[in-house]
Amino acid sequence: MEQATPRRQALQQLIAEFIGSRLTDKLDKLSPDDPKRSELTAQYQPHSWLADAARRVTQLQLVTHPQKATHPDARGSSLFAPPDSLPQRQEIGTHCLSDFASDVVGNAAALDVYKFLKLEYQGQTLLQMLQADDAELLQALHHDSTVASQWRAAFCSITEAAGGPASHTLAKQIYWPVSPDNYPADATDDSHYHLLSILNSSALSHWLYGRIQEHRFGEAAKAARQARRDGSHHPHGYHDYPQLAEEKKGGTKPQNISQLNSERRGSNYLLASLPPQWDSSETQPLYHLDNAFRRFGKRKAVRSLLREFGQFLGKLKPEHNTIHIRQRRENYLAELFGELLQFGAAYSNTLPPGWTDHPDCQLPLAQQCWLDPYRAGQNADFNLQFQWQDWPQQLAADFAYWLNQRLESKGLHLAEAEFDFWRRQLAQDAGWQSQLDHLQQGAPA
Secondary structure, eight states, rough: OOOOOOOHHHHHHHHHHHHHHHHHHHHHHHTOTTHHHHHHHHHHHHHHHHHHHHHHGGGGGEEEGGGTTOTOOOOOOOOOOOOOSSSOOOOOOOOOOOOOOOOOEEOOGHHHHHHHHHHHTTTTTTTHHTTOHHHHHHHHHHHHHHHHHHHHHHGGGSSOSSSSSSTTTTSSSEEEEOOOOOOOOTTGGGGGGEEOOOEEEEEEEHHHHHHHHHHSHHHHHHHHHHHHHOOOOOSSOOOOTTTTTTESSSSSSSGGGHHHHTTTTTTHHHHHOOOOEEEEEOOOOOOSSSHHHHHTSHHHHOOOOOOOHHHHHOOOTOOOOOOOHHHHHHHHHHHHHHHHHHHHHHHHHHHHHHTTTSTTOOOHHHHHHHOOOOGGGTTTHHHHHHHHHHHHHHHHHHHHHHHHHHTTTTTTTOOHHHHHHHHHOOEEEEEEHHHHHHHEEEOOO
């Protein structure tokens, strides 16, 4: 007989310990003279238990998208679609996960089989080794290679749905317009729609739940919040989730949805997905002010960015010009440009058109065009200046001059080269260009 390798022996021991622990749990509930003890002992012999587990595994399915997460009585197909099998997209989804937890649906009485397949040895689960056709694991399961191969096929089938893909009347479904040619879909033609069944990503929900729980109740988060209350230094910050909603799937029986849903006690977090709400009380006409960037520089987020940006630049030496330094500098500028876009949108979208046509408005013409673009529809002379379209370049120069001044006030020595760099970066920023295009398209020709 072939000598067992240390690895095979370790796998046999792992399997025997798992089965033995389940037998011990069963026996502890029986009296010493209960006749069922001998019956249980026979059932929990490794080969007996494994043969039964290979039969019962058909009652389970490994999934990432359980159908019942949509409705507990839906009887359609669930899917096993691991992140690396999905197409990469810019939007956030299951495909973004580098590490994920598989879920399982089916008969709760057979979940011990799933726990068996989740056993890990040297960083791999038994299921992963079975899927890779690990020879030593097959030998650890049974000395007869035919029996071991049959068990392997049964255990690996846990990722496959019974029957073909199917939806259900209680499943969430949407009609999605799909054109059969290069022209837009015809909303009045039923053949121009596909019926899609939308499945909830249990893998993504479980990842998000774990992350938010750690951010809300983890020891590191608690220490950071306490440091803020005490006004003391702390090496890192903490996360808040405003208007966080919690959905309970499965009601009082979360195990009817899936295993991971049961582990979360049915909890599924929903992040707030709302449009920005402008605080119009802070958006008042900029009268008796000759430069809008002075008001922009008083915004809390802008002050914080300028402080951090100044500290970063102050620590650099002239010869420092690595890709990491350039990326960090560009990140600071991108955040400043983002604040600038919000600032401009607040004035152009909140105040009535023509507010700059007031005797108390002392803003330069370029800044008036930026913050009050719809005045062009009311005033022909202003429209001529707006359509001349040299004001965006002047605005970029105004920003660069203001940024140089603010950074110099923090002890930095800047010159024409920095001025030109800030000006070019803003002029080339995609978000800035998009806002300018939107403003110019909205004005009368």
